[in-house]
Amino acid sequence: MSDEAKGSGFSRRSFLRGGAAGALSGGLAAGLLPEDAAAAAAPKDVDGVPTVGPGPVEVELEVNGVVRRLEAEPRVTLLDALRDHLDTTGPKRVCDRGACGACTVLEDGHPIYACSRLLIESAGRSITTVEGLGSPDAMHEVQQAFVENDAQQCGYCTPGFVVAAAALLARNPRPGEREIEAGLGGNFCRCGTYMGILGVVGAPGHAAGRSGGDHGG
Amino acid sequence: MLRDAAEGTTVADYSWPEPDRRGQIGRGPARLDGAVKSTGFARYPSDRNPPGLLAAKILTCPHAHARVVRIDTAAAEAIPGVRVVQVIQGEGSEIQWAGDEVAAVAAETDDIARDALRAIQVEYEVLPHFVTEEHRERAPVAEPGSERTDGDPDAAFASAHRTVEQTLGMPQMAHMCLEPHGQVASWDGDELEVHASTQAVSTLAGQFASELGIPATQVRIRTEYMGGGFGSKFSPDRWGIVGAELAREAGAPVKLFLDRDQEVSVAGSRPSAFARVRVAADEQGRLVAWDSDSWGSGGLPGAGQTPLPYVFSRLPNRRLRHTSVPTNLAGARAWRAPNHPQACFLTMASLDDLANELDLDPIEFLDRNLEFTGRADVYREELGIAAGMAGWKERWQPRKRSRDSALQRGLGVSIHTWGGRGHASNCDVTVHADGAVEARIGSQDIGTGTRTIVAQVLAETFGLELPQVRVSLGDNRFPQSGPSGGSSTVGGVSASTRRAAQDALREVLARVAPELGAAPEELAAAGGRVFVEGEPSRSMSWTEAASRIGGAPVSAQGRNPGPGRLISSGVGGVQIAEVEVDMETGVVHVERMIAVQDCGLIVNRRLAESQVHGGLIMGVGYALFEEWIPDPVTGRLLNADMEFYKLAGLLDVGSLEVHMMTGPGYDERGVIGLGEPPVISPGAAISNAVANAIGVRVPYLPLTPDRVLDALAGRGGIA
Numbered sequence: 001m002s003d004e005a006k007g008s009g010f011s012r013r014s015f016l017r018g019g020a021a022g023a024l025s026g027g028l029a030a031g032l033l034p035e036d037a038a039a040a041a042a043p044k045d046v047d048g049v050p051t052v053g054p055g056p057v058e059v060e061l062e063v064n065g066v067v068r069r070l071e072a073e074p075r076v077t078l079l080d081a082l083r084d085h086l087d088t089t090g091p092k093r094v095c096d097r098g099a100c101g102a103c104t105v106l107e108d109g110h111p112i113y114a115c116s117r118l119l120i121e122s123a124g125r126s127i128t129t130v131e132g133l134g135s136p137d138a139m140h141e142v143q144q145a146f147v148e149n150d151a152q153q154c155g156y157c158t159p160g161f162v163v164a165a166a167a168l169l170a171r172n173p174r175p176g177e178r179e180i181e182a183g184l185g186g187n188f189c190r191c192g193t194y195m196g197i198l199g200v201v202g203a204p205g206h207a208a209g210r211s212g213g214d215h216g217g
Numbered sequence: 218m219l220r221d222a223a224e225g226t227t228v229a230d231y232s233w234p235e236p237d238r239r240g241q242i243g244r245g246p247a248r249l250d251g252a253v254k255s256t257g258f259a260r261y262p263s264d265r266n267p268p269g270l271l272a273a274k275i276l277t278c279p280h281a282h283a284r285v286v287r288i289d290t291a292a293a294e295a296i297p298g299v300r301v302v303q304v305i306q307g308e309g310s311e312i313q314w315a316g317d318e319v320a321a322v323a324a325e326t327d328d329i330a331r332d333a334l335r336a337i338q339v340e341y342e343v344l345p346h347f348v349t350e351e352h353r354e355r356a357p358v359a360e361p362g363s364e365r366t367d368g369d370p371d372a373a374f375a376s377a378h379r380t381v382e383q384t385l386g387m388p389q390m391a392h393m394c395l396e397p398h399g400q401v402a403s404w405d406g407d408e409l410e411v412h413a414s415t416q417a418v419s420t421l422a423g424q425f426a427s428e429l430g431i432p433a434t435q436v437r438i439r440t441e442y443m444g445g446g447f448g449s450k451f452s453p454d455r456w457g458i459v460g461a462e463l464a465r466e467a468g469a470p471v472k473l474f475l476d477r478d479q480e481v482s483v484a485g486s487r488p489s490a491f492a493r494v495r496v497a498a499d500e501q502g503r504l505v506a507w508d509s510d511s512w513g514s515g516g517l518p519g520a521g522q523t524p525l526p527y528v529f530s531r532l533p534n535r536r537l538r539h540t541s542v543p544t545n546l547a548g549a550r551a552w553r554a555p556n557h558p559q560a561c562f563l564t565m566a567s568l569d570d571l572a573n574e575l576d577l578d579p580i581e582f583l584d585r586n587l588e589f590t591g592r593a594d595v596y597r598e599e600l601g602i603a604a605g606m607a608g609w610k611e612r613w614q615p616r617k618r619s620r621d622s623a624l625q626r627g628l629g630v631s632i633h634t635w636g637g638r639g640h641a642s643n644c645d646v647t648v649h650a651d652g653a654v655e656a657r658i659g660s661q662d663i664g665t666g667t668r669t670i671v672a673q674v675l676a677e678t679f680g681l682e683l684p685q686v687r688v689s690l691g692d693n694r695f696p697q698s699g700p701s702g703g704s705s706t707v708g709g710v711s712a713s714t715r716r717a718a719q720d721a722l723r724e725v726l727a728r729v730a731p732e733l734g735a736a737p738e739e740l741a742a743a744g745g746r747v748f749v750e751g752e753p754s755r756s757m758s759w760t761e762a763a764s765r766i767g768g769a770p771v772s773a774q775g776r777n778p779g780p781g782r783l784i785s786s787g788v789g790g791v792q793i794a795e796v797e798v799d800m801e802t803g804v805v806h807v808e809r810m811i812a813v814q815d816c817g818l819i820v821n822r823r824l825a826e827s828q829v830h831g832g833l834i835m836g837v838g839y840a841l842f843e844e845w846i847p848d849p850v851t852g853r854l855l856n857a858d859m860e861f862y863k864l865a866g867l868l869d870v871g872s873l874e875v876h877m878m879t880g881p882g883y884d885e886r887g888v889i890g891l892g893e894p895p896v897i898s899p900g901a902a903i904s905n906a907v908a909n910a911i912g913v914r915v916p917y918l919p920l921t922p923d924r925v926l927d928a929l930a931g932r933g934g935i936a
Contacts, residue, residue: 075328084272084327089264090257092444094395095477099859102395130257139252147251150827154664155254156395156444162255181868188864190395190445191664192831195873 052120059123063088064132070119078122079103079114082129090130090159101187104160105129111167113186130159133166142166142200151196157189165200175201231716231781233818234677236884240743241677243879245823248669249683250442250662259442262412263474265401271300273463273473274330275456276320276337277483278312281346281545281852285310285339290320293333298325300467302333305459311344313517314547315853316482318455323463323471346545348847350489350514351386353542359512360519360541368534373506377497379574384493384934385563387900387918389514389845391862392485392552396444398454399474402461409461410437413453414474416446417700419659421453422693428458429465438693440661447835448551449485451700478857486845487552488515490523490559494567502577502585507535509563514542515549523556527564528634528789529589545852546845551702553835554635554893558900562918565631565901570914573616579630579905580604580613592789595878596632599791599813602876603630606811607793616912623801626808627910629794631901637816637890638786639708639777640699646675646717647772648725652763654679655687656717660698660710662690665892666824667706671714673820678718680743681759696774704890708784709777711820711888716783717775724771729762784887790814790894792833794902795871798910800929803922805907807837807871810899815878817889822877829875829895836899838865841919 044051053074060069063086070085079096082088082105091114094102098116105114106128114127134140139147142165152158161184168175168183175183180201189197233242253259278285290302301323306312312319320337324330347357374380400413409431415421415438422436429436443450453461460473475484492511499505507529513520519541526532572582580600587593604610613628644658656675662668668688675686689695699709722742730737733756735749742748748756777784795809810833819825842863846855856862900918907925908914915928927933 073328076326080327083264084266087266089260089266092261092395093263094397095859097477097858097860100395130255134256136252136256136258139256143252143255146255147247150248150251150823152248152251152254152664153666153827153831154395154445155250155259155442156261158254159257162257177868184867188395188859188866190393190447190835190864192834192870193827194834194865194867194870195830196827197867 057120059119061122061124062126064128072119074118074120076119077115078105078117078119078127081119082114082127088129088131092156092159094156101164102157102160104163104187106163106167111164130162133162140166142169145200146196149196149199151193151200153191153193157187161187161189161197165197168201177203231719231779231783233715233783233887238743239677240680241673243819243822245821246669246673246683248666248824249672249688250668254442261396261442261444262400262414262440263396263444263472265412265472267401267403267470269469270401271323271325271463271467271469271471272327272330273321273323273460273471274327274334275318275459275473275475275479276322276334277316277479278319278341279315279853280312280341280343281315281348282344283312283341284344285312285319286342287340288320289338292338293322293336296329296333296336298329299333300324300469301463302337303459303463305455314483314545315851316479316547318459321459321463323467346852348544348546348852349849350512350542350544351388351491353512353540356542358543360543362522362539362541364536364538366536370506370508370534370536373534374495374497374508377505378500379571380495380497381567381570381574382493382495383570383914383916384491385566385916386491387489387559387562389486389489389516389546389549390839390843391481391845392447392449392550393481393862393864394445394447394449394485397475397477397480398450398456398484399472400457400460401470401472402464403470404465407431408435408437410439411457411461412439413457414443414450415440416450416661416663416702418661418691418693419697420700424453425457425461428453429461440691443661443663446663446701447485447553448555448702451551451702477859481857481862482854483547485550485552486516486547488520488549488559489513490520490563492525492563494563496526496567496571498571498575502575502582504529504532504586504589505534507532510538511563512540512542513559514544516546517543518548519543520549523560523563525560525564527557527560528632529564529586530591531589546847553896557633557635557893557897558839561631561633561897562900562904565898566904566914569629569905569908576615578613580609583630583632592634592787595789595815596791599789599815599878600632603791603793603811603813606874606876607795609793616909620800623799625798625800625910627796627798627906627908629902629905629907629909630791631898631905632789632791633894633897634787634789635704635894635897636786637704637708637788637893639712639784639888639890640705642698642709642713642777643696644698644710644713644717644775645696645772646714646721646775647770648721648763648766649770650764650766650768652685652760653687654681654685655689656714657689657695658698658710658714659693659695660690660706661701663701665701665706665828666821667701667710669824670707670820671710674711674714675718678715678722679759681745704892704894707820707890708888712777712779712783713775715775716777716779716781717773720773720775721771724773725762725766728765729757732765733757782887784889785817786889788815788817788889788894790898792898792902794899794906796903796906796910798907798925800911803925803929805841805920805925807841807869807903809872809874810837811874812895813876813878814891814894815883816891816894817886818884819877819879820888825877825891826875828891830873832895833873833899834865834870835896837870837903839919840900840903841865841869844919
């Protein structure tokens with residue numbers, strides 16, 4: 001999804017309102033709102049490198065279809081911004097260093113580890129968390145498949161797996177083993193729900209798939 | 218109602234319905250909290266963000282053994298946004314493991330709290346440490362347990378036909394709960410509310426209260442959801458008490474959850490187990506003697522004797538010696554099926570090697586010795602089923618001596634046992650005049666499906682569907698129910714709920730009996746109706762029946778233990794592993810795991826299978842990948858993370874096939890817990906399959922490539 005194509009009318013260009021920001025490029029600049037932030041926090045060049053902080057900077061991004069604006073230090077990760085500043089707690093902080101996948105979200109449609117992205121890197125971008133895919137009363141088909149395949153126990157890894165599986169299936173509705181490994185190999189579960197998850201993505205030998213298994217229930 | 222002749226009084230009949238009358242029991246409805254979990258709407262304790270919340274972090278000791286000489290928190294306190302700094306172990310304290318708590322900070326954000334930790338200056342006197350219990354001869358402290366001898370093992374070994382002797386072992390490993398240990402604590406005056414990631418909703422309040430000097434009645438514990446425990450989350454822990462103290466001092470709610478390195482290092486591990494094992498059989502392939510000299514460590518507390526020889530506990534002529542080896546590592550916690558996976562590996566690997574010495578098929582060898590177990594008939598039936606599923610007769614071959622191909626396949630078998638009796642539990646069931654039914658129970662759903670199980674029992678009893686009943690748990694204001702450990706929850710909550718529901722139903726039936734022109738005991742509830750047994754036309758809908766109870770709801774409390782045969786204990790299971798080993802790289806891949814398991818009456822078939830899958834997958838993890846790796850030089854773990862502490866991934870686990878023993882002979886036993894049993898055998902079964910594939914025993918778990926290659930090269934044994 002391109003920045004301009006979002007239903008909210010949100011566009012990256014609309015963020016670039018300050019003259020200083022206009023000199024910046026790429027994700028770092030987009031969505032930073034220098035004129036609203038303290039002067040000390042305004043983006044500036046240091047040895048030719050666009051720089052913000054260390055004080056709080058104001059950042060705007062879209063989360064689950066809603067434009068959100070917040071003030072946070074540049075060191076704040078996207079995950080901490082979502083969980084601690086925006087109360088969007090579907091993505092979980094488990095390893096906090098890009099090893100387990102529990103924090104997986106979509107950034108402009110692509111799955112990323114939110115713990116390994118700075119908030120300022122996601123400025124101006126569109127973030128979709130597990131909550132943005134569906135709700136308990138109107139589940140995304142992948143979420144529905146997680147329920148039907150019992151692909152969760154404690155459920156703490158589930159949000160990351162759901163987002164990663166949704167991204168995988170959006171790219172490839174019938175993934176083979178290699179694609180499944182590439183798409184879901186970055187997520188871990190401790191309770192041992194892998195059989196259900198393989199059913200969700202329709203892995204060979206796990207034919208339950210997204211139509212759901214019949215367990216007589 | 219039944220007349221109890223002995224007592225001369227009338228007692229209620231508490232029982233499960235006959236197979237042809239079950240509406241819920243034994244079926245496989247999806248877990249009730251599936252939708253909130255799959256959408257991220259489930260709020261775990263770590264997800265709670267009450268207004269004014271502060272973030273807390275803990276400063277830990279980097280040394281495995283040290284004394285705190287000086288601690289200076291002034292610079293930390295001066296950081297803007299820092300609200301409270303608390304010294305946990307001050308000057309003079311002796312620290313016994315790396316990762317132990319020294320100080321804590323509550324601040325306005327996580328990052329500020331981290332800044333403050335870095336600003337705390339601690340001077341340590343570093344003391345000698347010991348973290349490698351595999352080398353027990355080097356331990357500064359080792360605590361020999363008493364030696365126990367039954368029969369005459371020396372004579373039995375002297376006259377035995379075949380004997381094997383070797384040293385086997387497995388290291389400490391982590392619980393690795395994905396939601397770290399921790400809680401959100403908030404005070405309203407002198408009332409404390411704790412949203413805790415715990416396995417023990419009903420027992421935590423008393424522990425908080427005694428540490429904090431307040432009455433237990435002023436402590437509220439809430440755990441709607443929690444992200445895994447596996448035996449490590451029964452106590453408030455020091456960080457729980459500290460979190461509550463920080464909140465009290467700051468006058469604001471405080472969220473304190475461990476960082477991953479702390480979670481791995483201090484919040485739960487399984488004790489190691491090593492043993493020099495000698496075991497012998499006669500010419501008929503019957504066991505005659507066992508001798509084990511075992512040792513192990515669960516960190517500072519050491520580790521006790523595991524139940525050896527495992528399962529074959531009636532074996533005569535045995536000698537057991539055990540040494541507990543304390544180390545400078547955090548204390549172990551109950552890890553799913555405490556002591557059993559270790560005992561199972563030490564025993565089943567030894568028996569597998571003995572079968573090889575006897576030139577016997579290991580299944581045949583186990584079968585010839587089942588009289589030494591407590592459940593010979595169950596194991597015999599399960600071994601037959603598992604062998605059939607695996608195609609064992611056609612496909613099993615003796616250990617390979619040749620290396621004709623780089624990829625070698627092998628089959629291995631193991632058996633295990635567990636208790637699983639339901640714990641003490643109380644449940645309130647209320648029937649409202651509109652027909653709504655609710656159970657309130659101070660239990661917790663740690664991911665096993667407790668919420669769904671209770672709902673099924675309610676729906677079963679009242680003849681309703683799941684959406685018509687409500688289950689409230691995860692709150693210590695509800696009737697107290699036991700901690701979720703040892704596979705005790707499903708038996709406890711299903712029994713207390715059934716008793717309460719049957720009593721509540723009886724009261725409703727008594728109110729409507731005159732209208733239906735029948736005695737209350739002639740009435741039944743099923744399919745959303747109340748009717749006269751055998752005359753379904755004399756009936757009314759459940760809603761009509763409930764409306765007759767008037768203004769005050771009907772409620773009843775059920776207890777466990779209690780009357781009626783609803784639960785029991787004692788299960789047996791058989792697992793077969795099939796592996797492929799790359800003889801050049803030493804990489805082991807599990808191709809297939811077969812699990813045959815009994816657990817009495819199954820309440821939810823789908824959740825039961827999920828428990829077995831989970832046990833198998835965790836088992837593949839500790840068989841192939843998982844271990845604590847302490848650095849002997851620093852005393853710290855080298856892999857307190859999720860990059861180098863390796864969990865099994867999605868495609869590491871092969872094909873898992875589960876057969877649950879149900880029906881006549883099993884259902885009559887009532888409900889028995891299932892969380893622990895399936896995690897016990899995988900280490901042994903996979904190790905035996907690898908030995909079958911490569912022709913030699915790899916004496917150590919996990920079966921990492923270096924250990925496999927060492928074994929193939931005839932080196933790399935245990936100290």
